[in-house]
Structures are given as structure tokens and as C-alpha cells.
Amino acid sequence: DTAVSQTPKYLVTQMGNDKSIKCEQNLGHDTMYWYKQDSKKFLKIMFSYNNKELIINETVPNRFSPKSPDKAHLNLHINSLELGDSAVYFCASSLLSGEAQLFFGEGSRLTVL
Amino acid sequence: AQSVTQLGSHVSVSEGALVLLRCNYSSSVPPYLFWYVQYPNQGLQLLLKYTTGATLVKGINGFEAEFKKSETSFHLTKPSAHMSDAAEYFCAVSEANTPLVFGKGTRLSVIA
Numbered sequence: 628d629t630a631v632s633q634t635p636k637y638l639v640t641q642m643g644n645d646k647s648i649k650c651e652q653n654l655g656h657d658t659m660y661w662y663k664q665d666s667k668k669f670l671k672i673m674f675s676y677n678n679k680e681l682i683i684n685e686t687v688p689n690r691f692s693p694k695s696p697d698k699a700h701l702n703l704h705i706n707s708l709e710l711g712d713s714a715v716y717f718c719a720s721s722l723l724s725g726e727a728q729l730f731f732g733e734g735s736r737l738t739v740l
Numbered sequence: 741a742q743s744v745t746q747l748g749s750h751v752s753v754s755e756g757a758l759v760l761l762r763c764n765y766s767s768s769v770p771p772y773l774f775w776y777v778q779y780p781n782q783g784l785q786l787l788l789k790y791t792t793g794a795t796l797v798k799g800i801n802g803f804e805a806e807f808k809k810s811e812t813s814f815h816l817t818k819p820s821a822h823m824s825d826a827a828e829y830f831c832a833v834s835e836a837n838t839p840l841v842f843g844k845g846t847r848l849s850v851i852a
Contacts, residue, residue, distance in 0.1 A: 631783070660839065668828055670784075670842040683839060717783060728774070729840060731783035 650718030744843035763831030
């Protein structure tokens with residue numbers, strides 16, 4: 628069983644569309660994250676949820692909206708996609724909020740044309 | 741706020757040679773330090789971590805790192821490179837109750 632799973636793995640779409648990426652973890656962790664990895668491999672945190680509550684919201688356009696229906700799921704919805712949104716988006720989880728060791732999913736590569 | 745600098749965006753070594761990937765950090769409190777590895781088209785996998793205690797930390801796949809507070813460094817080493825070590829390596833730092841901050845990564849190439 629994959630510990631942190633994301634779908635879809637690849638996503639190609641046109642500018643202006645709306646898309647979602649789903650993430651599920653079966654580790655029983657309380658905290659989940661979204662990280663963005665740009666074309667230069669730089670990883671930056673976007674959001675963090677602890678037990679369904681938003682605890683970190685970095686400077687991210689409000690076109691990005693995370694949703695956590697329960698503590699095992701954290702989805703990312705993106706409205707009005709722009710070329711600059713093209714990146715690999717990683718979901719991660721940790722046992723507790725503030726626990727630094729993260730477990731990552733395999734990433735979702737988003738390409739906006 | 742904490743930060744990480746990885747010296748060298750690309751390191752190339754011969755198979756069997758020593759691997760040395762450099763990481764320096766900045767932190768206002770005793771940090772937690774990590775090395776992650778990313779193989780092509782995959783997520784990040786934890787190699788090793790330092791939280792407290794012994795400053796020489798051993799990880800998976802024969803890698804180790806030494807926490808040197810006086811030098812604010814956490815360099816990653818492996819005595820003998822293998823072709824399968826070719827990947828992107830990320831150093832990361834965390835202060836208490838803050839999310840991980842990653843360095844920009846170092847791509848390791850291993851030449852046969």
C-alpha cells in the first residue's frame with residue numbers, strides 16, 4: 628500500500644481551466660502539506676493542514692484552494708490556471724503538526740499550455 | 741527564519757569515488773536537519789536526519805552526515821558512489837514547530 632498517494636500523476640490542461648489534485652495518506656498522520664516544485668527543482672511549502680484545519684498558508688494566489696474533508700485527505704483545487712502554475716505539486720504528511728519528518732507522495736506534474 | 745544553502749547545483753563523481761554534498765544552514769535555535777533524495781519522476785525519500793544526540797548520523801544506502809554546529813554545516817557523504825546513487829539531493833532544516841525549509845538541491849551524477 629502506498630503511504631501517500633496523489634492523483635493524477637500527470638495533468639495537461641489549457642490556461643484558464645480549473646483543475647484538482649487529490650491526496651490521501653494511510654499513515655494515520657495528523658498533518659498534511661502541499662509543496663510546489665518549480666522547473667529548477669526548488670521546493671516551497673504552500674499549505675499545511677492539521678486534522679482538517681488550515682495552519683499554514685504561505686503567499687499563494689487565492690486561485691489555489693486546499694480542502695481537507697478528513698485528516699487522511701488533502702485536495703488542491705486551482706482556478707483559472709496560468710502558465711506559471713506549471714510545476715510538480717507534492718503532497719506530504721507528518722505524524723504531528725510541527726513534526727519535521729515528512730512523508731511525500733510521488734508528485735503530480737501539472738502542465739499548463 | 742531558518743534557511744539552507746547547498747553548495748553546487750550539480751556534482752559529478754566517478755563510480756567508486758567519494759561522494760560529498762555540501763549543506764550549510766542558518767537557524768536561530770538548535771535545528772533539526774534532514775537529507776532527502778529524489779529519484780527521477782518520484783517523490784522525496786528521507787535519507788537521514790539529525791535531531792539531537794550523536795552528531796554523526798547514518799542513513800540508508802550507505803550515506804552519512806555530520807552535524808557541525810561551529811560550522812553550521814550538515815554535509816552528506818558516502819565512501820563509494822554507485823550508479824544507483826544518481827539523483828537529486830535536498831538538504832532541509834526545521835526549527836521547532838515550523839515546516840521544513842529546503843535547499844535548492846544538488847544533482848548527483850555518477851560516471852561509470
